[in-house]
Amino acid sequence: MVEFHVSPTGDDAAPGTADRPFATLDRARTAAREARGDVTVQLRAGTHVLTEPLELTEEDSRVVYQAFGHGTDAREEVVVSGGREVTGRRGPDGAWVAEVGNLVTRHLVVGGRRVERAGIDGLPGTVRRTATGYATDHPLDWRSPAGVEFVHRGVYPWTEARTTVASATPDGVITMAQPAFGWALEVYNYEWAGEVVSGPPAPTRVENDPAFLTEGTFALDRSRPGRHVLHYLPLPDEEPHVVVPALEVLVRVTGARDVAFRGLVFADTTWLRPGTDRGFLHYHANGFHDGGRIGRVVPAEGAWLTVPEEQEQIPAAVRLEGADGVRFEGCRFTRLGATGLGATGGTGLVVRGCDFDALAASAIALTGTEGALVEDNLVRHVGLDHSGSAGITFHGTRDCVVAHNHVHDVPHNGIVAGPSRGGTRITGNLVTRSMGVLADGGGVYLSGPQGNSTDTGAVISGNVVEDTRTPYNFGLYTDYGAAWVTVEGNLVARADNTAVLHVSPPLEHVVYRGNLFDADPVGSDAVPDGVTYEGNTTIADPAALDAAAADLRARAGLLTRRA
Incomplete structure (x- = not known):
């Protein structure tokens, strides 16, 4: 096994050894390519600032990027950042002011925390x-x-x-x-x-105007092209240390195989599209209109709405495109201006034991991926700029498993599965305090066909969904023509509605079996033809429900307990 070291205090003219590390990930990538084999790149403590995305292609296969000491108590804190540190001064109105040239951002990082726009x-x-x-x-x-x-x-x-x-x-x-x-x-x-x-x-x-400033918020004045000015109103007794998220993409993996990232923190990106003349015309989840065809949907008699027939998707700060066997283990994704981790196509993705927080959109978004495993991840406080974004979302996938994650404090759906090519498994997850901002969603939301038989269909089992918050929500929500779905052995408590059996287009080949509810699902008194509803239990008394659900609660959520 070939090993290289890279440190923010290193030197790209050095040999990349433990005592003489490289300075940049770009230099380490070049060395790994030249080594042509199984390579580990050890990232040493500190913030590794990228001035452009780290691009990994097929010739970068079979490389591990990891924090030095990963897997031990001596693991070093390693941040891969797309931010730019800026200096400023106090203005006469008490605001901290900095000229930032042509930099544009939609959030700020002050003292390591994400700061919202005024x-x-x-x-x-x-x-x-x-x-x-x-x-x-x-x-x-x-x-x-x-x-x-x-x-x-x-x-x-x-x-x-x-x-x-x-x-x-x-x-x-x-x-x-x-x-x-x-x-x-x-x-x-x-x-x-x-x-x-x-x-x-x-x-x-x-x-985003200086006139709106309150303590702990910022505004970016772009009235003078190329001479943009940041205005930040500090908290009491705060001496601001300010980082401007500048890159939109940190890492892009295209066509590579067997690449791993272990113990790294991915941080400090932006996404500028919503502030352009094209805006952000959101429809559902991570989809938005970009000038394509517009259609009309008739969800019920006497009701209609216009919707985009073609949608773009919010991009990710860490992007995989047609990559196979990529693994993320023990990483953190934070202070990112769009989705944290996104994959299009590819096979065998593993995302295990990672933390996702303070993100503008979703934590994880998969499209067309096969054989992905998303397990034991903590997802919280995401969708901060884009409230329709789910914690975890996947669409058009095959044989993907989302298991034993804890998703909490999200603005809309906790976990979303769109139409799939079969084999979807959503099992053993804990979803709490979802639907914090927008309505008409749920802790686990699933829509469209999920295969073509019971064997290939989706299984939603062993999940605990509690405290779905805004009105008109459903803890477990099979919607919009969902078909070939088994919803079995789940718990829903303290939702506006536990589930719904009558939707448009109607459900087909959907089974609700052996679930625990604190209220009957909507439509369970007149079960439609496409639904089998059997062996479910409703316990309205909270103490009795707690006793009945104790084992299920103990099994759901993270495999590795952490704050």
């Missing part, structure tokens, strides 16, 4: 929508209007869009950036229960 709840005054934006009768004191972004939360109950301002006048005339605003007028239209809505309503939140 914002206010909605537009002040009486607001009306115009052909080109909005108007309010309240004067606007915005200092950098062209950097302001609108959040449209709940435009559909499961949807949160973002559009940007092109200009605003002090007397309250707001012109929105195109094409995003025009697209929004086309995408968001519906009729439900006699109510007709056309286009996006007034924003629920307005972000």
Whole structure:
């Protein structure tokens, strides 16, 4: 086994030994390629700052990147960062100010913690929508209007869009950036229960102007091209140490085989798309509209809504494309501006024992992957910028297993499985405090066909789902034509609804068996033809339910207990 060492205090002219390490991951990658075999790259303690993504291709196969001492009590703390440290000064208004050139970011890192953009709840005054934006009768004191972004939360109950301002006048005339605003007028239209809505309503939140600053928030003034200015209002007695997340991608693995990452912290990226003229026209989960076809869905008699027929997906900071046998073990993904880890295609991915927190979108998103195992991961406080993002989501996969993870404090669904090619297993997970922001979702959400027989279908078993929070949610939610699904031996407690059996399109070949509920699922008194409902138990008394569910609770969640 060939071994190289890399340290933030090293030298790329050195041989990469333990006592004379390289300085950069780029140099270590080159050395590993030249070695042509099984290679371990030992990352020494400190922050390894990337100025461009680490690109790994087929010639980078059979390489392990790991924190020195991984697997022992002497493991060193290693951070792979896409951030830029900046210095500033106190301004006359008490804000910390720094000129950052042409840097753009959507969150900040101060003293190692993620800092949110300054914002206010909605537009002040009486607001009306115009052909080109909005108007309010309240004067606007915005200092950098062209950097302001609108959040449209709940435009559909499961949807949160973002559009940007092109200009605003002090007397309250707001012109929105195109094409995003025009697209929004086309995408968001519906009729439900006699109510007709056309286009996006007034924003629920307005972000990113120095006029909005409160303690512990920041704004980026981009009114002077190439001379952007950060404004951060410190907490009491705080001397800010500020890092600007700059890269959108930290690591991209394309076509490589048998690459492993062990014990590393991936941190400090951004994702700039929502702040552009194209905006972020969210529909569901990680999908958003980018100018493709728009269709109409009729979910019930007398109801309809327009939806994107073609969707793009929120990207990931660590991306796998057609890679086989890649492993992430004991890593942490934090302070990232989009999804943490994403895979498209490929086989044999293993994500085990990792922590995901303080992420703008999902923790893990898999598309078209085969044979992936997502096990023993802690997912919390994700979807901070994009509230429709689930903790863990996968779509079009085959033979993928999501087992013994703990997902908690997420804004919408905990775990999402879209239509698959069969073999989906969601087992032994603990999902708590999901659905914290948006509605119409659940702790475990599954939609569409999941194979073509009971043998190839999805199995949702041994999961504990508790405290799904917003109204109109279902702890276990088989939705939108789900077919060939067995939901067996799960517990749902303290949800708005435990489950639902009547959906549109209807469920086919779906079995609910041997589950524990604290309330009957919606539709269990008139089970539809496509559903088998047998052997389930409803116990309304919390103490009795706790006693009945003790063993199930003990088995669900993390295999390796950690805070």
